[in-house]
Amino acid sequence: MKKVTLLLPLILLITVCLFFLLFILFEKDPNNPPSVLLNKNLPLFSSVNLYNDKEYLASEDLKDKYTLINFFASWCAPCKAEHNLFFEIKKEIPDLFIFGISYKDKPSDSKKYLKQEGNPYSFVGVDQEGKIAFEFGVFGLPETYIINNKGKIIFKHAGALTKKIIDDEITKLF
Amino acid sequence: MKLQNFFKFLLFIFFITFSYTSFSKDNINDRYKKLTLELRCMTCQNQSVYDSDSDFAKNIKKIVKEKFKEGLNEKEIKDFLTKRYGEYILLKPYFSSKNLLLWVFPFVLLVLSMLIFIRNLKKN
Numbered sequence: 337m338k339k340v341t342l343l344l345p346l347i348l349l350i351t352v353c354l355f356f357l358l359f360i361l362f363e364k365d366p367n368n369p370p371s372v373l374l375n376k377n378l379p380l381f382s383s384v385n386l387y388n389d390k391e392y393l394a395s396e397d398l399k400d401k402y403t404l405i406n407f408f409a410s411w412c413a414p415c416k417a418e419h420n421l422f423f424e425i426k427k428e429i430p431d432l433f434i435f436g437i438s439y440k441d442k443p444s445d446s447k448k449y450l451k452q453e454g455n456p457y458s459f460v461g462v463d464q465e466g467k468i469a470f471e472f473g474v475f476g477l478p479e480t481y482i483i484n485n486k487g488k489i490i491f492k493h494a495g496a497l498t499k500k501i502i503d504d505e506i507t508k509l510f
Numbered sequence: 511m512k513l514q515n516f517f518k519f520l521l522f523i524f525f526i527t528f529s530y531t532s533f534s535k536d537n538i539n540d541r542y543k544k545l546t547l548e549l550r551c552m553t554c555q556n557q558s559v560y561d562s563d564s565d566f567a568k569n570i571k572k573i574v575k576e577k578f579k580e581g582l583n584e585k586e587i588k589d590f591l592t593k594r595y596g597e598y599i600l601l602k603p604y605f606s607s608k609n610l611l612l613w614v615f616p617f618v619l620l621v622l623s624m625l626i627f628i629r630n631l632k633k634n
Contacts, residue, residue, distance in 0.1 A: 346622055353615055372596035440565075466569060473594040475552040475566050 379471035383461030399487040410449035414496035422456035
C-alpha cells in the first residue's frame with residue numbers, strides 16, 4: 337500500500353502525459369495528414385483549358401463562388417472509383433463550380449478518359465508538370481478541395497471520395 | 511619565357527576554376543543529400559525522400575535541387591516545403607510549443623526514473 341502511495345504521483349504524471357500524447361495523435365491518419373492550407377487562401381495559379389488552349393482559369397476567377405477542385409488523371413485507378421460521385425454532387429449542389437485538374441497526364445488521355453467516364457467538371461484544367469498540385473500540397477491522387485466564396489480552402493480530402501464523405505462532410509458545408 | 515609564364519597562368523586559372531566548380535558541386539550534393547534524408551516521402555512507408563524512387567520523392571528532389579541552385583539555404587527550403595505540405599514532410603519536426611510535449615516527454619520520464627532510482631538506492 338505504501339509503495340502504491342509513493343508511486344502515485346508518477347502514475348498520475350504518466351497518465352496525464354499519455355492523455356496529452358493521445359490527444360496530439362488523435363485522428364492523425366498517416367495516410368491522410370491534415371492540410372496546412374485549410375482555412376487559408378487559395379494558392380495562386382493559372383491553368384489552361386483541356387479543350388481550348390486559349391482559355392485559362394486563374395485562382396482570382398474562383399474567389400466569388402464555391403468551388404470544388406479535384407485533381408485526377410486517366411492513369412489513376414481511385415480517381416475512376418470516385419468519378420461518378422461528382423455527377424451526384426453536381427445534382428445535389430447545382431451552384432457548385434466543379435473544377436477538375438488533369439495531373440501529369442497526356443491531354444489526349446484525359447480527353448479519352450472523360451469521354452468514356454463522362455465529364456462532370458465545369459472546367460477541366462491541365463497541370464502536366466504538377467506545378468499547380470505542388471502549390472496545393474498534393475502528394476497522391478485523387479485529391480479534392482473545396483473553396484468558399486471568399487477564396488478560402490474549407491475542405492480537403494486525399495484519396496477517393498465516398499458517398500459517406502459527401503453526405504457527412506461535403507453537403508454540410510453548404 | 512613570356513609564353514611559358516602565360517601557360518603557367520592559364521594552368522593556374524584552370525586549376526582554380528575546376529577546383530571551385532567541383533567543390534561547389536560537391537557542396538550542393540552533400541547539402542542536397544542531407545536535406546532530402548530529413549524529408550519524409552509522404553506516399554511511402556517510413557522512407558525519406560532521398561531513399562525513395564516514388565513520383566512524389568522524385569518531384570521533391572527536383573524542387574530541392576532547383577532551390578539550392580537558386581541560392582536558398584536548408585531552412586528556407588524546409589519552410590518553402592512545409593508551407594505546402596505541413597510539418598509532416600519533416601522526419602524530425604520543428605521544436606515548437608505545439609511539439610513541446612513530444613520533445614520533452616522522454617526527458618521528463620528519464621529524470622523521474624532517475625529520481626526514483628536514486629531514492630531507492632538511498633533507502634537501501
